[in-house]
Amino acid sequence: MGIKDVVATGTVMVGGIVPVGDEWMISGKPMAYSAEDADAVLAGVRDLQLKSPDLVFRNPDKLAQGRRLQAEQRASFIDLFGSDLIVVPGDEVKERMLAFYQHAYERAGSKGGPWTRPDLPDFPFTADEQVAIIFDEEDGLGFYRDFDLAQEVFAEPALVIRQQYREVVTAYLRGEDVTPVPLRRLAAQDPGKAGEVFRRLLKKKDFSWERDGEALLRKHKPDWFASPRLPRVIPI
Template identity: 45%
Template sequence: MDLLERACELKPELVHYATSGRFARELSVVLDRFYADGAAPDEAAAFLPVDFFVHQHRLPGGDTVIDRFLDDHPGLDDVSRDLLLSWKDVVEGVFEVRGHDHDTATLHNLVDELTYQARSNLGAGAFEPLSPGMFVVGRLIPLGEEWLISGTPAVHPADARQTLVSVAAHVALANPAYVFRNPEALATARRLQSEQRRCFVAYFGTDQVVCPGSEVEERMRGYLAYQSDRIPSAGTQPVFEVPGHVRSSDTVALIFDETHGFAYYRDFGRLEEIFADPRLLDRRPYRDLLSGYLRGDEVSPVPLVRLAERDPARADAVFAKLLGRSGFRWDRSGEALLRTHKPAHYTAPHLPNLTPTTQAITDHLTLPTT
């Protein structure tokens, strides 16, 4: 049996396993999120949240449906296990059809600017309706050295290029990790982030600035103007906007970490107070603040790590009091604690938090407005 045949057997089994009811609560949350703006307009959109849930959604504990499937099917052969594990690596994109034969299509992704040889589990004639210049919007999963169409893609004619270029640009800007599948783009982004950090340090005199929330926008405008003069090709980034709850904070930390990149953290001054006097954790607002920084999976570990490194002994007292674990030692258990509550920050390499300019982004920005 070749790899495609095995994939055609495994994919329905995996989808059935994911939708059989054992993950009903988790799947319902994913469906609600995808359908927050209304029902899916077509079959491709309708199956997208299920396909995402099957391959990428993190279950409580940080594992995936694929991991659970493998645990529940210990008798699978090595080829099947390796194939399933590879399916956690999903390519999403806007693909231009460059050509096809009876069972393989050559697809160029406008998002990451890479070309993929794709197969389908629908049989040898699946690509017959396609012609060079048309577009496929969808997802690919690995199939050895090739790729397999995952889910139901949306097919568009060649004259939809202008619209789909804009779609690809928005996808790239919203999901830099998609662009970083391209090694050249990743190398460019790492270089740009390093240059931006040097500008940040040169402008502020340090890589960490603490200021009132009301001053954040003014300070950042000054820094970004300084950076723009020194790195004219710094890549495309979202416009820096400060939410109201951050603007109203007593203090905000602007940190440009060497590994994690730039981010801002509200109420940082109160967090510093806790590490200066752990007894403040007897007060509910301080305890809630530290707990939010620790248990918020989307909050970077950077501020906690930095405060703990200032005085590890004081960090011992802080977390011992918060966790109710006398004898807690930051040097022995600090990283494990962060990994438990912030698995997403430790399960993959840290990527730059800026997006280098792709051709789709350039084309989108130069499109005439109507």
């Protein structure tokens, strides 16, 4: 007798499952709720998924689905903006993101999405800061403040002696919530100048980005390198 023989259609079951080889099995004692209680029981599932995506992606099918969805959304971003990196004033970030969401959803065949919600919160950026929106192939979608200043100092490394430029580069390097993506993108434009930026910033005369850059990122962002990157797009 299988579980479908004892559980009515529409019943919601809450419990644990664990991988056993290539299969999954129920762990512990699950609880069953009637279809009428489904909305109340599942109300917190989405919040749990967002807070603990690693639990979702323990399921290899969900992991594959998340990667596929993220790749599709990145393609939509590039289709709309012409690149996977754009730099916009902080007060335009929300407008650009709503346009992106609409474009991505409509390319996927949906006519409804987050751009139709009047209660969407604003992004925490101001009009006087330039924000890079990068949809990286590996790391997904990210937002990086003061990217214009970072671009300037990587184009003219001598600027790093000025406080505002030094603080931006330091924040990108040492910030716990900043991924390696912006520094990698900036350095890729001219690795020689990137090396000069960090020779001046770190006071290391022999620093070379091509030789030492990856080790520097690993030193300051160990958690990012500790495990494979999970998709930022979480399947519902």
